[in-house]
Amino acid sequence: xxxxxxxxxxxxxxxxxxxxxxxxxxxxxxxxxxxxxxxxxxxxxxxxxxxxxxxxxxxxxxxxxxxxxxxxxxxxxxxxxxxxxxxxxxxxxxxxxxxxxxxxxxxxxxxxxxxxxxxxxxxxxxxxxxxxxxxxxxxxxxxxxxxxxxxxxxxxxxxxxxxxxxxxxxxxxxxxxxxxxxxxxxxxxxxxxxxxxxxxxxxxxxxxxxxxxxxxxxxxxxxxxxxxxxxxxxxxxxxxxxxxxxxxxxxxxxxxxxxxxxxxxxxxxxxxxxxxxxxxxxxxxxxxxxxxxxxxxxxxxxxxxxxxxxxxxxxxxxxxxxxxxxxxxxxxxxxxxxxxxxxxxxxxxxxxxxxxxxxxxx
Numbered sequence: 032x033x034x035x036x037x038x039x040x041x042x043x044x045x046x047x048x049x050x051x052x053x054x055x056x057x058x059x060x061x062x063x064x065x066x067x068x069x070x071x072x073x074x075x076x077x078x079x080x081x082x083x084x085x086x087x088x089x090x091x092x093x094x095x096x097x098x099x100x101x102x103x104x105x106x107x108x109x110x111x112x113x114x115x116x117x118x119x120x121x122x123x124x125x126x127x128x129x130x131x132x133x134x135x136x137x138x139x140x141x142x143x144x145x146x147x148x149x150x151x152x153x154x155x156x157x158x159x160x161x162x163x164x165x166x167x168x169x170x171x172x173x174x175x176x177x178x179x180x181x182x183x184x185x186x187x188x189x190x191x192x193x194x195x196x197x198x199x200x201x202x203x204x205x206x207x208x209x210x211x212x213x214x215x216x217x218x219x220x221x222x223x224x225x226x227x228x229x230x231x232x233x234x235x236x237x238x239x240x241x242x243x244x245x246x247x248x249x250x251x252x253x254x255x256x257x258x259x260x261x262x263x264x265x266x267x268x269x270x271x272x273x274x275x276x277x278x279x280x281x282x283x284x285x286x287x288x289x290x291x292x293x294x295x296x297x298x299x300x301x302x303x304x305x306x307x308x309x310x311x312x313x314x315x316x317x318x319x320x321x322x323x324x325x326x327x328x329x330x331x332x333x334x335x336x337x338x339x340x341x342x343x344x345x346x347x348x349x350x351x352x353x354x355x356x357x358x359x360x361x362x363x364x365x366x367x368x369x370x371x372x373x374x375x376x377x378x379x380x381x382x383x384x385x386x387x388x389x390x391x392x393x
Contacts, residue, residue: 072342098144162200238275251301314342
């Protein structure tokens, strides 16, 4: 291992590929060295993608909050007979999708709990109904966990599910349900979700079929720095093989209203230092990713701006609604006006650019 942090950062900027052990060392950094890591990540960001800060005009369409998983970190999911449980019919979903089209979105995110009653047909019906009223919009949906569930419920392979969803109009896959890709952590925070191997296999299958996806991490609950580094290692290995990930999205755990926190199984979320280092270390470690997104709904606007100085280059989407973050206790997580994005980009001396889901400039 290089003698000093600065040697390690210099080597990384010169092309050294960080090991997971080195990533752990960076993630554990305290004091003003945090700024040196952020500055190195920012330099790498500038070399890779220049000075653009990108965003996508998108809308979240929440289909149902009824979920088989009821993960402890989530305040959104409900049982079917819980108060506040809902499941929209096709007509309602189409109405929401029409509203999105009226807002000039290029992407519709269909978000839902993993409804225990859903089959492959439920998912294809949903997607094709949105495709009908929103032609030309990227339908961004279906996490690997949902695909595994549809496959199990309908007695077909996950690859076949992906094919069928694509035929129905799926554009890109959500790289969610990743949380932490370490099974000992999953056993605590999302025991009913698919395991790491299944998540990895489904993502690979999608990429091999030419369907791109995001990559995410949910950090700040009960995982260690080593778990975070292992997670990054899993993503980097997949990207080496498939080049199918469009971006990496660090999701900071919002703890206030979650069962995991109330049960004493999670700490009260990541600190500001950890938020900065998660973005910066991801930029330095994930040398085969172009884009690192800031989840402004999770960290707030001021921290989002700091993240853009620490290796991030993308502000995600306009969203128009994010019930998942709001239900977990996140304030102001429902809509980000491009005018506000412009204010932030200008404040940093950067240029705001609108993009598509797959990072073509609009």
